[in-house]
Amino acid sequence: MTLHAYRGEILSLAHDPAEAPDAVRHDPDGVLVIKDGVIVARGAADDVLPRFPGVEVEHLPGLVVPGFIDAHVHYPQLDRIGSHGEQLLDWLDRHIFPAEKAFADAGHAGSVAEAFLGELLRHGTTSALVFATVHAASVDAFFAAAERRNLRMACGKVLMDLGPEGLRDDPASALAESEALIAKWHGRARLTYAVTPRFALTSSDEQLAIAGRLLADHPGVLLHTHLAENVREISEVAERFSDAADYLDAYDRFGLVTDRSVFAHGVHLPDRSCARLAESGAGIAVCPTSNFFLGSGMFDFAQAEAHMVRLGLGSDIGAGTSLSLLHNGGAAYQAGLFKGYRLDPFRALWLATGGSARLLHIDAKVGALAEGQEADFVVLDDRATPLLARRTAGASLAERLFAMQVLGDDRTVRQTYVLGRCAWDRDALGSAP
Template identity: 70%
Template structure:
């Protein structure tokens, strides 16, 4: 099936710093999709004759690639906006009790359905997702994502030093992970990630199992947390007597397929190792502010040149909106004296996060040959947005959407060229 869409197209396929050609914009563009894949894109005037006679759907608004959330927790969505604690106490008080409920498959199914609905409502079409220690929490998420044809990467959480009701073992970590990989590999648009929660919740034996799984399955990612909170970092140093990243590295968990969430308190040594290994960091400004963890150092990351993307980190993050997250990333960068350009923020929320998740050849830029996941943004979604964007330049409109926008600015979300969510429908 071939479909054509006409409207204003914007994407940023590469980091735009020093590369003006990375920003691609067609004020009056045509996007042609066949069987879910982009087969043509360009100015309408250039393509109209080639596709004469084809029905064209006009889309009012700014069309951008579907957002890619590089770090989010689906079991935590019902504990979003939980008051009063920094990371370690917040986990004990709010999160671990909530995650124990995922021993019930029906509960996992219900939350997975609601979670994916929130992603689509906020324009997010791909995500790297933490489930819980329960294998069925992965099954529930993958089944719901498969039905929606979404590109979701996830994997059973490993935490044999977790609290009662959430602790597995090194042996069950391997067995259940292997079974999940076998069950879901190659199905739909799904991907697997070996997922130790963080260094303090796994024994050395289990971290070694995680490293072995990564080595034995070259198509999987490794997804965990790194250097989020000062107290957490101190506890890791006390246990492992080394730099936080080194604690993972000794178990083979620092590779080009490793995605580390946060990285707020990275040493230069860690930054050098991230760059040389090809690993990267999912920056989560909303949760870093909410839990009082600090501000990611974009300047440090840029000096060392390691890969970065953006994540909402719900439920410590306070919004599913990648627009809102991009706006907070600007503020976090400015707090350390760095200016995050709105086009670079869009890159981090789309193609940058896609590259971090090793799906950049498939999504993130709306280029020919990529999957047609895209979002229609409404820069007049609220009276204030409408006033701010009237007669504004493209950069000003995009920046206003990132600072003032949220789920209200999402007019439609498309998956593989089909409308998966529409405001008001």
């Protein structure tokens, strides 16, 4: 395959700005040289292009950033976004569990998976850690759709033997179906399997032990579940696991707290949990719009930073109110400020890219637009709306980025590229073939 170069303003983060300075990598007139979907050179155009005489150069009109990586999202909940009137546990019973029962039908699951992935690309998201449902067919449908689009995605069958009727498996079927799905999908194309107990209350001790066994037997898979999201949920977990030190310890005793564990929310964590997360290398997917919408609370960035807990950013659709990780970055700023923490716009971008990539163990592949990484990237338009154009006129890079996080949405994404090919073009009104 011939080389192809993309020229424009390029921005990425080499590491978490909270951990070390000089994280920002900004090329005002930069170039990405791509071969077979991989970045082979990046830097100032005047320095890089002379090394590739005759290379075809395409100019990108906007700010080029890594493809966004959603560290926690539920594809079966796409059609329940914005469902009114309840906090977490009642919201699940009233809105979510009835909708998820339909995913026993493979055709329905496939249709929603296609719509969901199209929405991700429209919002600039090129990778994600995704909940399916208890049905194996829902995982098959999602992975098949992701493979057709050549996306880097992680997903897994929900384990839920204490769930409601119609969404209930059992320990034996959970083990057998998970093993079969891992054998079929894990490591295929750009796909990763995630062992997915819904949360502590929906699995028996026997099933949680099986989840731990799956993690131990398949060291490359992820663990994906919920943690300390809602006050009532935490109280019920404490009542059931009365001898556990805290909510995280209820998972830990089953071998579920490892460096490949991603816990969504973590809104109400004691210091002991934060210390254990840091010690294990596990991390939190921060989901600010979901936490606002369900009245769950505000994530404590200062506490997490003090303990050096690994963080990423999640939309948590359908409790979250936007698939845009730009928008969720702005919401994370608001959540942090509520507790006196001023989230820097560059760190918000890191959480949506390199931070989430690190949680998903794909940071060698994506997240920083570094040489040797796959060419998943997004072209942002800081003049996408008249108000945004006014706000960013003459502004610094940090101000422009922050304005897009606070005022931006899917309209701010001009183009989304997957492995160096355009997969979404706003101005062409759709996904590229």
